[in-house]
Amino acid sequence: MHIPGYFEFCCRVKTLAGHNALESIPEALAQLQAKTPLILTDKGVAGAGLIDIVINAIKDKMTIGSIEDDIPPDSDLRVVNHLAGVYREKNCDAIIAVGGGSVMDTAKGVNIVVSENADDLIKFCGAGAIKRPLNPMIAIPTTSGTGSEVTLVAVIADHEKNRKMLFTSYFLLPDVAVLDSRMTLTLPPFLTSSTGMDAMTHAIEAYTCLAKNPLSDTHALAGIELLSQNLLNVVQNPDDQEGRLALAKGANLAGIAFSNSMVGMVHTLGHSIGSVCHVPHGTCMSILLPYGLEYNLHKNSEFVAEVLYPLAGPEIFAKTPKNQRAEKVIEYVRKMNQDLYDATGGRHSRCFKEVLNRDGKQMVTKEDLPKISKTALGDGSIFYNPEELDYDDCMMVLNAAWEGTPLNRNKIKKG
Amino acid sequence: MGEYKDITPGKKRIKRLYTAIMLWFVGRSIQAAAKIDDDVKKEFEELPDQFLFSLGVTPDGPRMLVGKDVNGRVKYLGSNPKGRKINVDMTIKNLEAAILLFTFQESTAISSCHDRLTVDGDIPSACSVVRILDMVEVYLLPKIVAKLAVKRYPQWSTERKLMGRTKIYLRAILGF
Numbered sequence A: 001m002h003i004p005g006y007f008e009f010c011c012r013v014k015t016l017a018g019h020n021a022l023e024s025i026p027e028a029l030a031q032l033q034a035k036t037p038l039i040l041t042d043k044g045v046a047g048a049g050l051i052d053i054v055i056n057a058i059k060d061k062m063t064i065g066s067i068e069d070d071i072p073p074d075s076d077l078r079v080v081n082h083l084a085g086v087y088r089e090k091n092c093d094a095i096i097a098v099g100g101g102s103v104m105d106t107a108k109g110v111n112i113v114v115s116e117n118a119d120d121l122i123k124f125c126g127a128g129a130i131k132r133p134l135n136p137m138i139a140i141p142t143t144s145g146t147g148s149e150v151t152l153v154a155v156i157a158d159h160e161k162n163r164k165m166l167f168t169s170y171f172l173l174p175d176v177a178v179l180d181s182r183m184t185l186t187l188p189p190f191l192t193s194s195t196g197m198d199a200m201t202h203a204i205e206a207y208t209c210l211a212k213n214p215l216s217d218t219h220a221l222a223g224i225e226l227l228s229q230n231l232l233n234v235v236q237n238p239d240d241q242e243g244r245l246a247l248a249k250g251a252n253l254a255g256i257a258f259s260n261s262m263v264g265m266v267h268t269l270g271h272s273i274g275s276v277c278h279v280p281h282g283t284c285m286s287i288l289l290p291y292g293l294e295y296n297l298h299k300n301s302e303f304v305a306e307v308l309y310p311l312a313g314p315e316i317f318a319k320t321p322k323n324q325r326a327e328k329v330i331e332y333v334r335k336m337n338q339d340l341y342d343a344t345g346g347r348h349s350r351c352f353k354e355v356l357n358r359d360g361k362q363m364v365t366k367e368d369l370p371k372i373s374k375t376a377l378g379d380g381s382i383f384y385n386p387e388e389l390d391y392d393d394c395m396m397v398l399n400a401a402w403e404g405t406p407l408n409r410n411k412i413k414k415g
Numbered sequence B: 001m002g003e004y005k006d007i008t009p010g011k012k013r014i015k016r017l018y019t020a021i022m023l024w025f026v027g028r029s030i031q032a033a034a035k036i037d038d039d040v041k042k043e044f045e046e047l048p049d050q051f052l053f054s055l056g057v058t059p060d061g062p063r064m065l066v067g068k069d070v071n072g073r074v075k076y077l078g079s080n081p082k083g084r085k086i087n088v089d090m091t092i093k094n095l096e097a098a099i100l101l102f103t104f105q106e107s108t109a110i111s112s113c114h115d116r117l118t119v120d121g122d123i124p125s126a127c128s129v130v131r132i133l134d135m136v137e138v139y140l141l142p143k144i145v146a147k148l149a150v151k152r153y154p155q156w157s158t159e160r161k162l163m164g165r166t167k168i169y170l171r172a173i174l175g176f
């Protein structure tokens, strides 16, 4: 086991997990001395009937300040300020965020504004600018992917000034995360598959990149096992409640791991493709994960090899000779992508040229790759990648990931 | 009488002095590298006007500031951050961690990964700063040491490395 000379680990989010976990929310809020929550969500979540489930679970025991479902897919400063106004007007004293990454980000933004009584969010931008606990917040994820119910970051876009504000603080960790199988039960198979691979990427990168430590490692390994054992099965049997809950727990464990140990180049490149071409995050992760592993293999094969046990199970692990385990992990991840592709009727992409938008148009063209590479050089996750990554390196990896061909290992610069 | 440990304030003072000298030298070397190396120059050109970054030890340990002046020239700006607007602030948590970093037992990247170094400010600019620091380290240090300090030792021509190293040492010592 790798033990760094010094490390920090913190996860103080209380977790409520189960098929009826939502029913425990009133009690959890009471412990936080709150009684009037503001419920934040987006139209998709509300339209799928998930808010009705939440409300039915809690309405007898508390008054709900307001339900706001106007959160855009990309968190926005104006929306944050508007919702903060609603919070104050309705005398709310807590926030319940129901949704994916952007709902969580927005909710955290609102919480900064109302707790700090801020008029300008920019004052709290950056690392550690929030210095005291915020008002109570409960996070209910509706995908098993982002892990943002246990992360200490929020990204809010200021579209007027065309900039993104990044907030990091332990006080941004929600007080409570609720994992309830009903919240992910209706997630369509192709979204289940890509968000599941996002979670898998969190766990694998946390375990194999530079900021790993023994505490996040144990979370990562447990996450990999739960995700691997259940992902394909749930995509094939979406109504499997036990499987759904297992995925939610897996994504949660992966979230705890990566919020402490960070992620590497799969996210570096994935964030950039997301911002340049608007490809959904989970799709980028599914495609890039095997490439990130291949690229770094000469630096971290020892750690990658250890991933085989939770990923493929004891039998395959035992059958694979020690010096082939790392390669087997890459092969296994590629096979998972292929199986998910087959199980979703081709909607789970294996390479970027396959990614199409609603009109059937290619979302990433070869002409986009230089801009993506340039953007990647400014992404913070690049720090945590085991091997150096320059412009040419990004181009090489992106070209291969676009075509769907394995990396030419001879071309990887090894210093 | 049992054994007791000598309290040696001198040791800490030496560490502090060493760190301060290294910061001073690295700061002046960055200024020099920005003049003679195209890649360092290019990184600085991409940074915003009057960009300023700081690297130092908290609390109130030695510190260095490097920034672009109104004409876009890269300058070592001493050690006092008071009253200046810093775009990227890199803070080493304590002197011990600074010693690890400046005896090149640990790379900048590894330091930040091990929670010994915190980076605050604009992230894309911070990425540029780390790349600049890496290049300057390759210039200043012999390969055997630099190999530990950076993730991947670059494949520069011998000419670039040796000529550059001479020029940077000269400029850093003489201060131009």
Ligand SMILES: [Fe+2]
Pocket (backbone or CB within 6 Å): A146, A198, A199, A201, A202, A267, A281, A285
């Ligand atoms: Fe992710």
